[in-house]
Amino acid sequence: MPKEGFVNSITRQSEDFPGWYNDVVLKGELADYSPVRGCMIIRPYGYAIWESMQRELDAYIKATGHDNVYFPLFVPKSLLEKEAEHVEGFNPQVAWVTHAGGKPLDEWLAIRPTSEAIIADSVKDWIQSYRDLPLKMNIWNNVVRWELRTRLFLRTTEFLWQEAHTFHATKQEAEEEVATGLEGYRQVSEEWLAIPVIEGRKTDSEKFPGADFTWCIEAMMRDKKALQAGTSHMLGQNFARAADIEFLDTDNVRKHPFGTSWGFSTRMVGATIMAHGDDSGLVLPPNVAPVQVVIVPIFRKDEEKAAVAEAIDKFQAALAETPEGKAVRVKVDWRDDSPGFKYNHWELRGVPFRLEIGPRDVAAGQGMLVKRVDRSKEPVPLMQLAAELPARLRTYQAELLQRARDFQAENTHKVDTYQELKDGMEAEGGFYMAPWCGDAKCEKQVNEETGITIRCIPFDSPAEAGKCIVCDGPSERRVLFARAY
RNA sequence: CGGGGUGUGGCCUAGUUGGUAAGGCGCGUGCUUUGGGAGCACGAGAUCGUGGGUUCGAGUCCCGCCACCCCGACCA
Numbered sequence A: 001m002p003k004e005g006f007v008n009s010i011t012r013q014s015e016d017f018p019g020w021y022n023d024v025v026l027k028g029e030l031a032d033y034s035p036v037r038g039c040m041i042i043r044p045y046g047y048a049i050w051e052s053m054q055r056e057l058d059a060y061i062k063a064t065g066h067d068n069v070y071f072p073l074f075v076p077k078s079l080l081e082k083e084a085e086h087v088e089g090f091n092p093q094v095a096w097v098t099h100a101g102g103k104p105l106d107e108w109l110a111i112r113p114t115s116e117a118i119i120a121d122s123v124k125d126w127i128q129s130y131r132d133l134p135l136k137m138n139i140w141n142n143v144v145r146w147e148l149r150t151r152l153f154l155r156t157t158e159f160l161w162q163e164a165h166t167f168h169a170t171k172q173e174a175e176e177e178v179a180t181g182l183e184g185y186r187q188v189s190e191e192w193l194a195i196p197v198i199e200g201r202k203t204d205s206e207k208f209p210g211a212d213f214t215w216c217i218e219a220m221m222r223d224k225k226a227l228q229a230g231t232s233h234m235l236g237q238n239f240a241r242a243a244d245i246e247f248l249d250t251d252n253v254r255k256h257p258f259g260t261s262w263g264f265s266t267r268m269v270g271a272t273i274m275a276h277g278d279d280s281g282l283v284l285p286p287n288v289a290p291v292q293v294v295i296v297p298i299f300r301k302d303e304e305k306a307a308v309a310e311a312i313d314k315f316q317a318a319l320a321e322t323p324e325g326k327a328v329r330v331k332v333d334w335r336d337d338s339p340g341f342k343y344n345h346w347e348l349r350g351v352p353f354r355l356e357i358g359p360r361d362v363a364a365g366q367g368m369l370v371k372r373v374d375r376s377k378e379p380v381p382l383m384q385l386a387a388e389l390p391a392r393l394r395t396y397q398a399e400l401l402q403r404a405r406d407f408q409a410e411n412t413h414k415v416d417t418y419q420e421l422k423d424g425m426e427a428e429g430g431f432y433m434a435p436w437c438g439d440a441k442c443e444k445q446v447n448e449e450t451g452i453t454i455r456c457i458p459f460d461s462p463a464e465a466g467k468c469i470v471c472d473g474p475s476e477r478r479v480l481f482a483r484a485y
Numbered sequence B: 001c002g003g004g005g006u007g008u009g010g011c012c013u014a015g016u017u018g019g020u021a022a023g024g025c026g027c028g029u030g031c032u033u034u035g036g037g038a039g040c041a042c043g044a045g046a047u048c049g050u051g052g053g054u055u056c057g058a059g060u061c062c063c064g065c066c067a068c069c070c071c072g073a074c075c076a
Helices: A017-027 A044-063 A084-093 A116-123 A171-192 A238-243 A267-276 A302-319 A339-348 A359-364 A382-410 A418-428 A440-450
Strands: A031-033 A040-042 A074-076 A095-100 A103-111 A135-144 A158-168 A197-201 A213-220 A226-236 A258-265 A293-297 A330-332 A353-357 A366-371 A377-381 A412-414 A431-435 A453-458 A463-467 A474-482
Touching: A017 A031, A017 A267, A040 A044, A044 A135, A044 A158, A044 A171, A044 A267, A074 A116, A084 A238, A116 A158, A116 A238, A116 A258, A158 A171, A171 A197, A171 A213, A171 A226, A171 A258, A171 A267, A197 A474, A213 A267, A213 A382, A213 A453, A213 A474, A226 A238, A226 A267, A238 A258, A258 A267, A267 A382, A293 A302, A293 A339, A302 A330, A302 A353, A302 A359, A302 A382, A339 A353, A353 A359, A353 A382, A359 A366, A366 A382, A377 A382, A382 A412, A418 A431, A418 A440, A431 A463, A440 A453
Parallel strands: A293 A330, A293 A353, A412 A431
Antiparallel strands: A031 A040, A074 A103, A095 A103, A135 A158, A158 A258, A197 A213, A197 A453, A213 A226, A226 A258, A353 A366, A366 A377, A431 A474, A453 A474, A463 A474
């Protein structure tokens, strides 16, 4: 437990969740504030976590047939304005370049809030025939959205993400692509970040400006609030029409292709923090942890130090004997600090396993293995551990996912009336599955009166005749209500 | 943009009726240490968020601005 008044002590999660979050991000050295309002500096440890999920998602994107590309940061005003709903939706958040080279520009340039507009315009010459389709591209880039209120990783003025943009000959193929994008996000969230998600469709009022519909994954944080973890949009022919993209189909008729776009951002670093962390700091899933095992040597005299060093060397050599073992990210902390200091240091940073090796362990040919998530300690023979470590990391990863699933399940409730929703949210927060008629007016009323939003219409919500909690109108299925980030 | 709060070495804080900035942590060097945030000694480090104003004199009083945090509206 952190000592009272210790300089690096962090706010308790239960006392002040946002305060806890900030402490973890700043003191865990994931990110820092920047001289620019609302923007963040991602530090090495935080960036390593981003790179890990980025690599994983990039592999999925490539495996599903998308090529990485790059389009400009600047979007001419006229292009951004072509799709009416799109402009209207994004205008309040766009940063404009109005001057350059010491002179006012003839045409303002938007700093991309997203790239649909410039991509649609750019590809119109590439798509002539059905033979040019599908066109499946992906960009890793930064975008800027002028946010009123920012939070490190969760919502920053500039953020890093990936945007996939695809064009298809048929509506059906585009719809399948929307599912492909969402599935990638589900896989990375659940299998890589150990964050269980609820897949569903956004209500019309929550969909992407310019899309026909938006699919999303929603995740529960440890304060029981929801976080939108990724979105996949069916753009229909909206942008193709606006940009005049046409192709000649097999039936010799000129048609607009169907588009999709999907994005996944640095917000997911924040999701990982908030989905697993505890009062001691981060709890990272092994797959994303920049350091998976930290070895803390313990010794008094030089002879002891030498013996401990030898045991560590042998352990690492044994670990490196298999390809799987070699891939384990191990760090030996030889710094000239006390063991207790190092324990706290690495716990704050969420390292899954700590291996303490001292003179007593060397004598017994073992090490003391401590699991970050529950602080359980277990003496393990070092040679055995070298063989088992990859499997233990997999088990840890699976346990973390299960723990998050259990937490989500425990805090998800079925309610049938508006009053139950309000009372439940007031009393304990969480996710609420409740009947809704589908009318935006009812959705808006709940939001205005309580701040609760419909996160999505979950795909696995079974057909169930019911009465809308607001208007008593007929409801076909329950939808997910929650407070959200 | 509205409501609330905070700004003093890297971090946490003290600073009296206004008198020229103090302590702890951290940092550097040396020695002693090391199984849950080690000890001693010496040392470096501050235009008190910022711009004005009042005053002989401002960290302190007054006004403006900025940044950050919390709550709300906008949103990945």
